[in-house]
Amino acid sequence: MVVRLLIFCLAVSAPFASAVTIADYSSPAFNPSNGEQFEIPIIPEEFGALVVVITTPDGDEVRQLETTVPETTVGEQVVLEWDGRDAHGKVVPDEAYVPVVTLNGEGVNNPAEYSGGEVIEGMKPDFSRKGVISFRLDEPSRILIRTGIQGGPLMRTLANWEPRAPGKNIVRWDGYDRDGVVNLMEEPDLGVLLTGFRLPDHSIITIGNDRDYSEWRAAHGWTDQMPDPKSIVLQRDGERLSRHFFLPRIVEREPELSLKLNNETVNDQDMSVDGPLTVTVDLDSTDQWAMDQSQYEVAFFINGEFVAEEEQGYVPLRWRWNPTGLEPGTHTLTVNVSSFNGAVGVRTFEFTTTGDR
Known part of the structure; x- marks a missing residue:
């Protein structure tokens, strides 16, 4: 690595x-x-x-x-x-x-x-259980919105350091996790994170084109590189700067995870488990460079509760676990791959246990 x-x-x-x-x-x-x-x-x-x-x-x-x-x-x-x-x-x-x-x-x-990166302090989202998250910005900014279970896993990123214009902003959400498995609106410990920093003065925000930014840069032959540490400062004119302001955009993107359960690729199919299980976690090759720019960790959660973590992460990673104590029926397994630079890859799937555990 x-x-x-x-x-x-x-x-x-x-x-x-x-x-x-x-x-x-x-x-x-x-x-x-x-x-x-x-x-x-x-x-x-x-x-x-x-x-x-x-x-x-x-x-x-x-x-x-x-x-x-x-x-x-x-x-x-x-x-x-x-x-x-x-x-x-x-x-x-x-x-x-x-x-x-x-x-x-x-x-x-x-x-x-000479501008941009100033941390926006004290942002509080106006959150509706109907799936509407609203907030107000005084200046053009980059915004991160994540949802998950407090004390548990991150389940979905709703806005991944997206540029936003000043004024009232609205993000609509169906209430489900990234894979559409868990209705987080029904979770009593639902957590919503909203944070951001200001864009450079005179930034121009384009809207209406959903083409992937990283793929577009790659098509131009532009290479990704980490910033020179000497160019990174924590303050400017007495204001705190976000370290995310200095990172290349590709390092911020949410990495795509591929999972296997007992050597069977996890898609949308029902997964049945009878005895110890082995989960294999891997990264999409297009995300490998970005994740390799810092250490990362891999964490596992069963039904929203933490069960294991590999702090010195690497992929492919094989995790073996015995579901002793789980009642027969349907359960969820969530995997978080978290970069020290702040990017997080998420996958959640359901599996069914049979017999007495």
């Missing part, structure tokens, strides 16, 4: 100065799949060649917009439009993109270097 430990430092950012200013947007989000255009207002302090490079949250160059600033418009607003497409003319996946601005090849204004 490749283990990379990030060292977080306390630091104060240097004062920001640039020959170009990005003005406020009327709205930070738009839907390019519907043909919408996004206006990026720039205020240049001198005339010349103005370039706006649209970048991914991982710093990849998506598209370059150019115009010439005449002397007559210096100090006034110049608007460039982005149609939400990459350099190949394809609509980009739903994400938060950052404009990086240069004037005459100098005076770079990159909002991701």
